[in-house]
Amino acid sequence: MSPSFPNLLVVGCVLSLLLLWKKSRELSLPPGPRNWPWHYSPPVKSTQKSWIRYAEWKKVYGPVASYTRRKSFIIVINTAKAAVDLLEKRSRIYSDRPASVMVGELMEFDRSFFRLSISNPRFQIYRKLFHQELGPQAVKAHISTLERETRTYLRNLLREPANFRKHIKRFSSSIVIKIAFGYSVVSENDHFVGLVNAWFDHANSQLATAGQWMVDSYPFLKHLPRWLPGAAFLRFADEERKKHRELLSAPLNWVKTQIAEGKEIPSFASRRLSRPQRSPEDDDITKYVAASIYFGGGDTNAAALITFILLMVLHPEIQQRAREELDRVVGTDRLPNIDDAENLPYVNALIKEVLRFHPVAPLAVPHRVTEDDEYDGMRIPKGSTIVVNIWSILHDESVYPNHMKFDPERHLSNLTKSQAGPQPDPRNYVFGFGRRVCPGIHLAEVALFLAISSTLAVFEISKATDKDGNLITPRxxxxxxIVSFANAFDCAITPRSLAVMDLLNLGED
Structure with a gap:
């Protein structure tokens, strides 16, 4: 006997109700602006920076927000708790990088350390080599290089204070080129420094926004003819690929020539290339790790140092307090060294506050989640791009009161009774999370301490004046x-005394 229509109708209704019940039980995606006209989205000013816009989302959507850009689903994390919960405690599935036809395939960045997938067998090899070269103990072998480059930077600043940005970039690049390849920068227009600066200046702003390239959502676009209107992205990729290949090969070829001529200089690359038994695979690994040291470590420190100069122009009272501590602890007959660091709490607090006030990579480098996940009642789909708003974390009013005030005292233990400090160390966030923590963190900390403490010990940093003698307050x-630099500004950098000038002339390299 066949089922009657009423019975079929009842079964159908029950199944429909079950499906609706199951759907209602499914977790929702993190809230955020959508492409639907009826979905509320906070107003966005055209001049508003992305890290500030994302931070404002936190007021509307909470600590975790999401949005879609073409076919990319992007999750924005705006608090330290959410970042630690996901990227630290669940680092196994939150440490990959977003797949990108543009950056990975067309620009050929996917084998570099900072783009490499954690599923690639090379990832652990790269991490091990970085630790051997730049780990907390290994960095001690590079102290003499750091001190020598610090003196060169100070002398350049003395000769041409108006070109402080150029001197800072040269200082940062010289350190990593020396460590990676044994190459000493001796010219203001050095070829290798020019290579990395040209690549960075061209690529930095173009690679900062998650999901920005249409070819990542529609891969067939990579086959378009270069001459076709709308194919400018392919010509851009061609230029970046060419620059990247030269960055990978030129310094390494220099090392190989030095070895062949018996003039090798100790470096990461020379030690690796001088091993008697090595394979082409070994040499390829050396190429990518050396290059990652080379162009991964220069601009981040440079951005922090330029921010430091800007903040000292605006806060002479803080500059003076740090200088008084240096004079009391170090004296005026030598430059600070790394052994002085533990006795300079205010200088260390100042460095932390520079990193907090404007983190060098406000949105870090995006992560990718490799499995479906759930967090705080929200569904996080596999393959989502994860953007961590480090700027928002370090400007959380509940953690850093009066967050837009530059105040090193927030990092000291002897705060006033009205403050519950010291506040969280920004270095726990600015260098990244989980398995993607910056491998050069220890080198960066030493370099920043030496450069900042020595600059304070030697120079007065103040406002510049215009042609009428009026003080210029920088904006x-x-x-x-990806790395965020302070916009151009003018300032006056003058030696504190003739004795300081004599100090810089000692040990001329």
Whole structure:
């Protein structure tokens, strides 16, 4: 006997109700602006920086927000708790990088350490080599290089104070080129420094926004003819690929020539290339790790140092207090060294506050989740791009009261009774999370301490004057980019005394 229509109708209704019940039980995606006209989205000013816009989302959507850009689903994390919960405690599935036809395939970045997938067998090899070269104990072998480059930077600043940005970039690049390849920068227009600066200046702002390239959502676009209108992205990728290949090969070829001529200089690359038994695979690994040291470590420190100069122009009272501590602890007959660091709490607090006030990579480098996950009642789909708003974390009013005030005292233990400090160390966040923590963190910390403490010990940093003698107050503004630099500004940098000038002439390299 066949089922009657009423019975079929009842079964159908029950199944429909079950499906609706199951759907209602499914977790929702993190809230955020959508492409639907009826979905509320906070107003966005055209001049608003992305890290500030994302931070404002926190007021509307909470600590975790999401949005879709073409076919990319992007999750924005705006608090330290959410970042630690996901990227630290669940680092196994939150440490990959987003797949990108543009950056990975067309620009050929996917084998570099900072883009490499954690599933690639090379990832652990790269991490081990970085630790051997730049780990907390290994960095001690590079102290003499750091001190020598610090003196060169100070002398350049003395000769041409108006070109402080150029001197800072040279200082940061010289350190990593020396460590990676044994190459000494002796010219203001050095070829290798020019290579990395040209690549960075071209790529930094263009690679900063998650999901920005249409070819990542529609891969067939990579086959378009270069001459076709709308194919400018392919010509851009061609230029970046060419620059990247030269960055990978030129310094390494220099090392190989030095070895062949018996003039090798100790470095990461020379030690690896001088091993008697090595394979082409070994040499390829050496190429990518050396290059990652080379162009991964220079601009981040440079951005922090330029921010430091800007903040010292605006806060002479803080500059003076740090200088008084240096004079009391170090004296005026020598430059600070790394052994002085533990006795300079205010200088260390100042460095932390520079990193907090404007983190060098406000949105870090995006992560990718490799499995479906759940967090705080929200569904996080496999393959989502994860953007951590480090700027928002370090400007959380509940953690850093009066967050837009530059105040090193927030990092000291002897705060006033009205403050519950010291506040969280920004270094726990600015160098990344989980398995993607910056491998050069220890080198960066030493380099920043030596450069900042020595600059304070030797120079007065103040406002520049215009042609009528009026003081110029620089504007606090920063450019978009993976690494975010302060916009151009003028300042006056003068030696504290003739004795300081004599100090810089000692040990001329």
């Amino acid at each position: 606090v503004a920063f450019a978009e980019g």
